[in-house]
Structure formats: structure tokens, C-alpha cells
Amino acid sequence: xxxxxxxxxxxxxxPQMYQLKVTLPxxxxxxxxxxxxxxxxxxxxxxxxVAMGWTNSHLHQFIIGKNTYSDARMDEDMGFGGPPVxxxxxxxxxxxxxxEKAKFIYEYDFGDSWEHVITVEKIHGPDAANKGVALxxxxxCACPPEDCGGIGGYLDLLDIIRDPKxxxxxxxxxxxGEGFDPESFDMGRVNTYLRKLKWPRTTENSxxxxxxxxxxxxx
Numbered sequence: 001x002x003x004x005x006x007x008x009x010x011x012x013x014x015p016q017m018y019q020l021k022v023t024l025p026x027x028x029x030x031x032x033x034x035x036x037x038x039x040x041x042x043x044x045x046x047x048x049x050v051a052m053g054w055t056n057s058h059l060h061q062f063i064i065g066k067n068t069y070s071d072a073r074m075d076e077d078m079g080f081g082g083p084p085v086x087x088x089x090x091x092x093x094x095x096x097x098x099x100e101k102a103k104f105i106y107e108y109d110f111g112d113s114w115e116h117v118i119t120v121e122k123i124h125g126p127d128a129a130n131k132g133v134a135l136x137x138x139x140x141c142a143c144p145p146e147d148c149g150g151i152g153g154y155l156d157l158l159d160i161i162r163d164p165k166x167x168x169x170x171x172x173x174x175x176x177g178e179g180f181d182p183e184s185f186d187m188g189r190v191n192t193y194l195r196k197l198k199w200p201r202t203t204e205n206s207x208x209x210x211x212x213x214x215x216x217x218x219x
Contacts, residue, residue, distance in 0.1 A: 014126035018093055019137075021119045022048060022106070024144075026151050030138040031190075037123065038167045039133055039200075041069050041088035041096065047134040048106055048116065048208075049194050053143025055211055056204075058109035062088060064096045065104075089175075089201070112150035133197045136190045143181050158182060189214070 016037040023030040031051045035044060040061050049056045049218040061070040069088040097104060097120050106116040160172045161182075193214045198206055 015096065017124040018097070018120055019122040019124060021121050022052065023117045023119070024052075024114065024151070025117055027141070027144070027154070029141040029143065030141060032121070032136055032137050034124070036133055036199075037094035038092050041091050041093065042071075043107070043133055043202055044093055045088060046197055047194060047206045048108075049207065050197065050210060050214065051079060051134070051136050051139070051190050054114075054148055055117070055144055055215065056207055058111070060106065060108045061085065062096075063105040067096075069096070069208070076084060086196045101159065108156060111145070112147065112153070114144070116152065119166065132195045133199050133202075134194050136187050136194060139185050139190070142180070142184045145176060145180070 011200070015036045018037050020033045020035055021030060022033060025218050029052070031048075033047060036045060039047075045060055046056075046060075048054070054189050059074070060069050061074070066083075068083070069086045069091060072089055074085045074086045100123050101212050102120040108114045108116070134155055145157070148157055153197055157172060158167045158178075160168050161180075162178070163190060166172075175196055193210050196210045197212075202210075
């Protein structure tokens with residue numbers, strides 16, 4: 001990549017690229033991403049939503065060590081007397097996870113409680129930088145449907161749709177809609193929409209547009 005096409009950090013240096021494995025424990029759903037080290041956690045949230053297949057319809061948070069990071073609108077203690085939630089837009093990936101092998105949690109939908117384990121597998125040098133915010137380089141299986149009841153509910157769903165004799169088989173297929181394949185994963189399609197994320201900040205509205213286009217709601 002030429003110097004002119006590589007986005008620069010404020011110091012003028014090309015950013016390190018973080019190789020992250022994003023996994024849903026107890027399921028076979030995972031993604032391997034290359035993400036700019038100087039990306040904010042807010043931008044990482046957007047990349048995870050796009051890459052995993054979520055629709056950003058629920059609250060989320062990062063749990064890193066003893067700290068919790070989330071949307072700026074959740075910067076209070078939520079009435080539980082705990083430490084305040086930190087603004088994810090003010091912290092970068094390289095600040096909160098400066099070393100390889102670091103692990104932290106990304107939780108999406110506090111009702112279904114989808115806890116993703118994020119592992120920093122490698123930190124690549126600046127020569128690994130790419131034009132976008134993030135790039136998906138591997139992965140497996142489709143994202144669970146929204147509002148399916150978390151891991152337990154999704155495992156029950158899978159049992160039902162694999163058994164045509166189950167009493168809820170037809171109902172579940174109708175609820176899922178056409179074309180749901182739990183084994184499907186299209187890395188090219190993921191990267192098409194990761195490239196649409198805006199640097200250095202993706203607003204909620206712009207993320208919604210990317211996700212709606214990904215899911216064919218914009219025609």
C-alpha cells in the first residue's frame with residue numbers, strides 16, 4: 001500500500017493493526033478481524049456489529065479489566081452505585097489493550113446477554129495497515145437471530161429447525177424468515193460493509209444505514 005493511501009495517526013505514523021478474534025462462547029460463531037489500533041472502542045463496536053451480523057438494536061458495553069465502556073449516553077452509574085461507565089468514543093483499542101494475548105468482553109443486548117470474548121491474537125506493524133477501519137480475514141457460521149433468547153434460546157432454535165417433526169418446526173421457520181442458514185458465512189460480503197464505516201467516527205445514523213443496506217432493507 002502506498003504511503004498516500006494509508007491513513008495516518010495524529011503523530012503522522014501509520015497505525016499498528018490489531019488482529020482480533022471475536023468469539024461467541026459455546027457456539028461455533030466467530031470472526032477474525034484486523035482493526036486499526038488507533039480506532040476508538042465506539043468504532044470497534046460498529047465493526048463488530050457489521051462483521052458478526054447484529055443490527056445494533058440493543059445496548060452494548062465493553063468490559064476491560066475493572067472498567068466498563070459504552071455509548072456516551074451511558075456515562076452514569078445507572079443507579080446501581082457502581083463506577084461510572086466510560087465513554088467508548090474517548091478510548092482507543094491500543095490504549096485499553098496494549099499487548100498481545102489481552103482478552104476482554106463485548107456484551108450486546110443486556111436481555112439476551114451476548115457476551116463476545118475478544119482476544120488480541122497479534123499486533124501487526126504499520127506495514128500491515130489497510131485502507132479501511134477494519135478487515136475480516138476469517139470466520140465461521142451465521143450470527144444468531146436478534147431476540148432469540150441468548151445462547152440457550154439459540155441452541156433450542158437450532159434443535160427445532162434441524163427436526164422437521166418438531167411441533168414448533170413450521171413456526172420457527174416462519175419466525176426466522178427465508179434463507180436463514182446457521183452454517184453460512186460470507187467474508188466478502190462482510191468486508192463490503194466494513195469498508196463503508198466512516199473514519200474516524202461512525203455515527204449511529206451512518207451505522208444504521210450500513211446495517212440496513214447489508215440486510216437489504218434499502219432496496
